[in-house]
Amino acid sequence: MAQPQQSAVRNRLLAALAPEDFSRLASQLEPVPLPLHAVLIAPQQPIAQAYFVEEGIVSLVADTCEGRIEVGLTGREGFIGVPIALGAQTTPQTAIVQASGEALRIAAGALEDALDASASLRRVLGRYVQSLLVQVGQTVYANADLTVEARLARWILMIHDRLEQDELPLTHEVLSKMLGVRRPTVTTATHLLEGASMIRARRGRITVVDREKLEDLAGAIYGPAGAV
Known part of the structure; x- marks a missing residue:
């Protein structure tokens, strides 16, 4: 080899x-x-x-x-x-x-x-x-201080950094594990981000529409991949 x-x-x-x-x-x-x-x-x-x-x-x-x-x-x-x-x-x-x-x-x-x-x-x-x-x-x-919507924005940004593509393979099951919440809570948070034109959600896929809005929602607790 x-x-x-x-x-x-x-x-x-x-x-x-x-x-x-x-x-x-x-x-x-x-x-x-x-x-x-x-x-x-x-x-x-x-x-x-x-x-x-x-x-x-x-x-x-x-x-x-x-x-x-x-x-x-x-x-x-x-x-x-x-x-x-x-x-x-x-x-x-x-x-x-x-x-x-x-x-x-x-x-x-x-x-x-x-x-x-x-x-x-x-x-x-x-x-x-x-x-x-x-x-x-x-x-x-x-997990202790942010809203579910802000935590979801942070995880989406972290996935976006690492896959370097706008369409992300994220199911509600995966998102519920990321956030430590039940799937109905994930559905509500996803709808809120979609309603604010930050993402577009389809079955098993989330597309990043407006990264700047996601960063504003996630706030200072978000950091790029590998940042110290």
Whole structure:
């Protein structure tokens, strides 16, 4: 199997690595598909691989007594398997594909060895870990303080950033997990955003019509993908 070339990768973390750090990983990186709804990491199970997303979206989902709720998103700005970079072997969260795509996969042990060998690699991946922690913290704040409509606007913007297209594959089931609310509440919030000409909703699809209005509604709690 041919090694990936750094000039051809779409994952922003891999593209940002120093050439010698990319070389540490290249021989261990395996291109794999990300099928819709595939579970990449299961809760409380040993993490066997990390995934550098090339295309698509992976959600980090927490299980609560009231059901599943999404706490974070990763696209090609980051990687799945953050606990590996923190020296952990398991996580209570589920990593599940919400928009199909592709990734470059690496065994957990190979990534650990590369991190042990390179401080510069640790710094680059550490900056992404920080950005993900900020994102999760913002999600907690949004769930506690924002209206459902503002939270919906924020999630739509986050998906829009990562897919880089106006038509987004978002069902009411997915949106209800993102927002931690029941589907009728999602329907009402979607109708409100559509009535304000921010989005257009069709079965299983949401089209971004006016991004600036969505940003105004989401407010300062929204941040672009990968921003710290």
